Amino acid sequence: MAVEGFVPQDGSDPMVPEPYRIVERRRETSHTVTLALSSAGEVPTRAFQPGQFSMLYAFGLGEVPISISGSTARRDRLEYTIRGVGAVSKALCETPVGAMLGVRGPFGTAWPVAGPENRDLLIVAGGIGLAPLRSVIYQVLERRSHFGNAFVLIGARTEADLLFRDEYPRWRAAGLDTRVTLDAASGSWKGSVGVVTSLFPNVEVRPNRTVAMLCGPEVMMRFAAQALRDKGLSPHDIYVSMERNMKCAVGFCGRCQYGADFICRDGPVLPFGRLEDRLVLQEV
Amino acid sequence: MPSTLQPALAEHPFLRGMTPEALALLTGCAKNHRFAAGEYLATHGTQADRCFLIRKGRVALYAASAAKSVIVNTAGPGELVGWSWIITPYRYRFDARATEDTLAFDLDGACLRQKCDDNPALGYEFLKRVSIELGRRLDDVQLRLLDVYGEPDGG
Structure with a gap:
């Protein structure tokens, strides 16, 4: 089961942004930036669970939901990896170190990292989808012996679009079998070319002891989940992170309604078995 | 051909599950080949007289123009x-x-074609397996045409 959605227990109003200061800014790709934020208010920097998101408020422009991409062990900061695709997210990407942002959350359900010992993990990320999974990867690295086989399969558009590339050697050295494939590559690329499912044939999946976590474009997750089902995985052992345009983030406004679920409250992390009938429908 | 190649062929995922009779026929067309990094297995436009079942390593398929060389698949x-x-x-x-x-x-392509022509059951079995691979590659290309990692509408 994905972890239940977060509701603040300290009496604070989840609709009121808290002030955070940007303490580090790192450019990942030409369109993507990672910001590290620390609380600048009375409430300490909030704890989070892998997979959860916050509402980041660029003052005067608006709010957008952004997944947390950092380590749960760093209690002094929250990291967000943001792709600048709209007015707010582009503004966030350009905000300098030292500037203030408003933050609500963290909200939503988490990846099922906790669980029985020696489970195999299959982490499948496409594009910016690696960001919400990096927190899982960090937790696995901290408790590597707790898990069985652990794979990280990464798909990206081009070599220049790969996120966190400088971290892959460390992940591999710690026993995470990290593999990368690109949609398109120049002649100098030595790795794999093809969609992320093209990495599956050479990955050993042991049904009933594997949990898969998928994050990326919905089409990618749907095909990846189907390929994993073909390998014998139960749809309830496959988790996906859904992206919708959240507004209130606490299940009031209905903006992110997806069938019977509010993605902000019931998701973003959900078992594929709960969604698979909806993922093939248009305009849901 | 050395008869010792047949057990190894039987273990290759592309051929797994083939009957011993079919494998014996294929073994007559097969040999082991090592390619150094950078070495060509096939060149665009030349006679397609071989195919390869990869055991270790990686092979890239290139489409080249005057300006650049692009990897279309691996x-x-x-x-x-x-x-x-x-x-x-x-x-x-x-x-x-x-x-x-x-x-x-x-695998020697002319030899394979001859054996498939002479033995339709083998030919059908081999063609089914090639078709699965063709279908998988087609799916892969079609998915990439969607450009799913391209810029979404954003906030």
Whole structure:
């Protein structure tokens, strides 16, 4: 089961942004930036669970939901990896170190990292989808012996679009079998070319002891989940992170309604078995 | 051909489950081949007289223009490289080059065609397997055409 959605227990109003200061800014790709934020208010920097998101408020422009991409062990900061695709997210990407942002959350359900010992993990990320999974990867690295086989399969558009590339050697050295494939590559690329499912044939999946976590474009997750089902995985052992345009983030406004679920409250992390009938429908 | 190749062929994912009789026929067309990184397995436009079942390493398929060379696909252990030997006019459509040291079963295309013609059951079985690979590659290309990692509408 994905972890239940977060509701603040300290009496604070989840609709009121808290002030955070940007303490580090790192450019990942030409369109993507990672910001590290620390609380600048009375409430300490909030704890989070892998997979959860916050509402980041660029003052005067608006709010957008952004997944947390950092380590749960760093209690002094929250990291967000943001792709600048709209007015707010582009503004966030350009905000300098030292500037203030408003933050609500963290909200939503988490990846099922906790669980029985020696489970195999299959982490499948496409594009910016690696960001919400990096927190899982960090937790696995901290408790590597707790898990069985652990794979990280990464798909990206081009070599220049790969996120966190400088971290892959460390992940591999710690026993995470990290593999990368690109949609398109120049002649100098030595790795794999093809969609992320093209990495599956050479990955050993042991049904009933594997949990898969998928994050990326919905089409990618749907095909990846189907390929994993073909390998014998139960749809309830496959988790996906859904992206919708959240507004209130606490299940009031209905903006992110997806069938019977509010993605902000019931998701973003959900078992594929709960969604698979909806993922093939248009305009849901 | 050395008879010792048959057990190894039987273990290759592309051929797994084939009858011993079919494998015995195929073994007559097969040999082991090592390619150093950078070495070509096939060249665009030339006679497609071979195909390869990758055992270790990686092979990239290149489409080249005057300006640049682009990798359109790669194949790794367990995968097939080359189906032009079974489709007229039997000419390779891409360059295939090892991107790392690669070990493969090197199958003689003319020999395979002859055996498939002589033994329709073998030919049908082989063609079914090639078709699965073709379908998988087609799915892969169609998914990439969607450009799912392209810029979404954003906030």
